[in-house]
Amino acid sequence: xxxxxxxxxxxxxxxxxxxxxxxxxxxxxxxxxxxxxxxxxxxxxxxxxxxxxxxxxxxxxxxxxxxxxxxxxxxxxxxxxxxxxxxxxxxxxxxxxxxxxxxxxxxxxxxxxxxxxxxxxxxxxxxxxxxxxxxxxxxxxxxxxxxxxxxxxxxxxxxxxxxxxxxxxxxxxxxxxxxxxxxxxxxxxxxxxxxxxxxxxxxxxxxxxxxxxxxxxxxxxxxxxxxxxxxxxxxxxxxxxxxxxxxxxxxxxxxxxxxxxxxxxxxxxxxxxxxxxx
Amino acid sequence: xxxxxxxxxxxxxxxxxxxxxxxxxxxxxxxxxxxxxxxxxxxxxxxxxxxxxxxxxxxxxxxxxxxxxxxxxxxxxxxxxxxxxxxxxxxxxxxxxxxxxxxxxxxxxxxxxxxxxxxxxxxxxxxxxxxxxxxxxxxxxxxxxxxxxxxxxxxxxxxxxxxxxxxxxxxxxxxxxxxxxxxxxxxxxxxxxxxxxxxxxxxxxxxxxxxxxxxxxxxxxxxxxxxxxxxxxxxxxxxxxxxxxxxxxxxxxxxxxxxxxx
Numbered sequence: 001x002x003x004x005x006x007x008x009x010x011x012x013x014x015x016x017x018x019x020x021x022x023x024x025x026x027x028x029x030x031x032x033x034x035x036x037x038x039x040x041x042x043x044x045x046x047x048x049x050x051x052x053x054x055x056x057x058x059x060x061x062x063x064x065x066x067x068x069x070x071x072x073x074x075x076x077x078x079x080x081x082x083x084x085x086x087x088x089x090x091x092x093x094x095x096x097x098x099x100x101x102x103x104x105x106x107x108x109x110x111x112x113x114x115x116x117x118x119x120x121x122x123x124x125x126x127x128x129x130x131x132x133x134x135x136x137x138x139x140x141x142x143x144x145x146x147x148x149x150x151x152x153x154x155x156x157x158x159x160x161x162x163x164x165x166x167x168x169x170x171x172x173x174x175x176x177x178x179x180x181x182x183x184x185x186x187x188x189x190x191x192x193x194x195x196x197x198x199x200x201x202x203x204x205x206x207x208x209x210x211x212x213x214x215x216x217x218x219x220x221x222x223x224x225x226x227x228x229x230x231x232x233x234x235x236x237x238x239x240x241x242x243x244x245x246x247x248x249x250x251x252x253x254x255x256x257x258x259x260x261x262x263x264x265x266x267x268x269x270x271x272x273x274x275x276x277x278x
Numbered sequence: 279x280x281x282x283x284x285x286x287x288x289x290x291x292x293x294x295x296x297x298x299x300x301x302x303x304x305x306x307x308x309x310x311x312x313x314x315x316x317x318x319x320x321x322x323x324x325x326x327x328x329x330x331x332x333x334x335x336x337x338x339x340x341x342x343x344x345x346x347x348x349x350x351x352x353x354x355x356x357x358x359x360x361x362x363x364x365x366x367x368x369x370x371x372x373x374x375x376x377x378x379x380x381x382x383x384x385x386x387x388x389x390x391x392x393x394x395x396x397x398x399x400x401x402x403x404x405x406x407x408x409x410x411x412x413x414x415x416x417x418x419x420x421x422x423x424x425x426x427x428x429x430x431x432x433x434x435x436x437x438x439x440x441x442x443x444x445x446x447x448x449x450x451x452x453x454x455x456x457x458x459x460x461x462x463x464x465x466x467x468x469x470x471x472x473x474x475x476x477x478x479x480x481x482x483x484x485x486x487x488x489x490x491x492x493x494x495x496x497x498x499x500x501x502x503x504x505x506x507x508x509x510x511x512x513x514x515x516x517x518x519x520x521x522x523x524x525x526x527x528x529x530x531x532x533x534x535x536x537x538x539x540x
Contacts, residue, residue, distance in 0.1 A: 033448060040451035043458040051468050055321065058472050063320050187302035195306060199313050206320040211313070 006110050015111075016119045023122040034125050041129025045078065048201055049133060065203055069233055072141035074201050076225035078134030080164030081197075082127045088169040089123035090116075095179035095189075103271075113268060114261070147232045156231065163253035164224040170256040171196070171219055173264060180267035196221050205237045216245075220256065223249040281374055282382035289386025293394075303348070304399050308406070311344045315407060335498055336469070338410040341403045342494045343466050346425065348399060349391040350432055350489075352384045354453050358443040366535070377437070377528060384433065413499025420506055424493040427513035431488045432460070434520035441524065444531035465491035485516040 007015070027034050052074070056067045065073075085092060094117060097103040106116045147153060175189040196214075200221040204212050215222040223245070230238045231246040293300070315337055322333050357380065360366040369376055403409055412418035439456045443449045461467055463486035470478050470491050481487050492509050495501050501509055 033451075036451040040454035040458075043455050047458050047461050047467070050462055054468055054473055057474070059321050063323060182298070187299045187306060191302055191306050191309070195309055195313075198310070202317050202320070207313070207316050211316070 012115065019119045020122055023120075024124070027122075027124050037125040038128045038132075041126055042132055045130055045133045048198065049074065049137065052201070063203070063206060064235065064237075068141045068144045069229075069235070070202070071137045072145050072233070073203060073225055073229040075134050075137035075141065076160070076164060076228055077197060077200060077221075078130045079138060080161050080224055081168055082131035082134055083161055083165035084168045084172075085123045085130065086127040087122075087165065088118055088172075089121035089126070090118050091169045091173045091176070092123070093121055094173060095176040095185050098176075098179045098271075114264075145233060153232070157228075160228040160249050163250040164228070166253040167220055167224055167249070167256055168193075168197075170253070170260040171221075174260045177260070177264050177267045180271055192219060200225055203237075205240075220252050223252045282378055285379055285382040286386035286389065289383045290390045293387060293390040300394050304395055304402075307344055307348050307395070307399050308402055311341055311403060311407065314340050314344070334408075334410055337407055338498060339469050339494055341407055341409045342497060343490055345396060345399055345403065346428075346490055346493070347466060349388060349396050350429060351387070351391065352433065352436055353387060354436070354440070355449070356380065356383065357440040358449045361443045361535075362447070370532075370535075377524075380437070380440075381433070388429070410498070412497050417496060417499050420510070421493055421497040424496050424510060424513060427510065427517060428489045428493050430517045431485050431513060431520065434517055434524055435460075435485060437524045438520065438527060441527045441531050444534050460486060460489065463487070464489040465494070469494075485520060488513040488516050 049071070052070060056062070056070065061067070062070070090097075094103075097106075097117070106113055106120075109116060142149075171193050172189075175185055175192045178185050178188055196219040199207070199211065200215060204215060204222050204226040207215075212222070215226075227241070227245040228249060230241075318333070318336055318340065322336075357366075360369060366376075369379070412421060435456070439449065439452050442452055446452065463481050463484060465481075465487065466489070470481060470487065473481070481491075492501075492513060496506060496509070
């Protein structure tokens, strides 16, 4: 039997606002610390950009990809990650909530679990750290790779960014789900998420077939940056892929989220506390 | 002395507890080496040697840099956790040298990683990626020596950052910025060959080149015999210099320490 929700949608939105206000307040409490964290994350993310930059100053182009195009491709990853941690930081920290026992508190409240997890966190420092890298790359490249920014392209871009955020959130939640079974998921997450993300920094066509398949169908980062970037760039190598992939990003996002959500539900149903709550 | 051996052993055993995590770590390293080689292959597609650097040499560099990163990993938040939880108060009461304890603890992690991660990863890399053997036996011995010095440079640098947790509540930012600097400047991700000259000149004035770049270039036989002694001496000077800074900071940290419980 389906339970009638206790709160109306409007009340839920008001509640999200209240959560957000609390999050922002707690961030402002440690202004210096938060700014410092933003700078640190910015530095960490810039490493790979600097490496790419240094390589490209030496080699000018790689497999027909120029400097601007490479950075344009890369900017998708940072911007969508930034959107992801801004809205879904709770999904990122979920394994920690289990580990620390914070998750137990959610179980006692009369609200959907996923709603609480998503609403309870905003990570402004990480969103800014990644976002600034993304914006720097985007601003430097978006007007030099030959894109006409008409209404259609702008809408496409926004949809891609949001879908990309959902895909990344799903992958993150997927790795976090394993903490229902084992309590340590760090290396697993490195394998599933961070390695895949680092690999996607370079065009898909640089890699052998198996890695391409993995990035398209298992950990679908190809839909976060490669195909959307190709939609704008239309490089010749795109002929070896199906053109429909340009528009698949939102579809992949929905499928990924539903699959991971089902997996997560299964995890919740067998959840037993670590006993560390409060 | 025995106590410190025991600390190292304990750290070793603590790590054994997470076997699955360890296997995942090896797989991670192999994947990242493989992917990096793919990218370099794409870069080298048209040219066989860029600036006289052969592709095989580059691959060997990439593999070595990743394997070294694997074993150079340390427990970055050990001291911070102790300071924040207050348990450092108890540690200081014990009749041991705290810095010695921290070092032997990290040594235990190092030995664990050499045995459980480096050995399998190395065998896989030799078969899979066909890395070059060391330039000569002498060079190999000198490489090992240089690698130990490189580890000590990194350790002393890390120690300074860790000690800052006596002043800052959280060291995440500092550790992260330090890591970023090490990754770029030490040649862990990109050999210094490919960097602009001005940047290389700057890096050679810092301790960072001692960590990855010097040992690996010795392994590859790129440092002429007569310059090796100087390179090693430079590493040693950095170890001593950073060690002394660490000691001084440690002294003033003890005066600063306020334990809130624990």
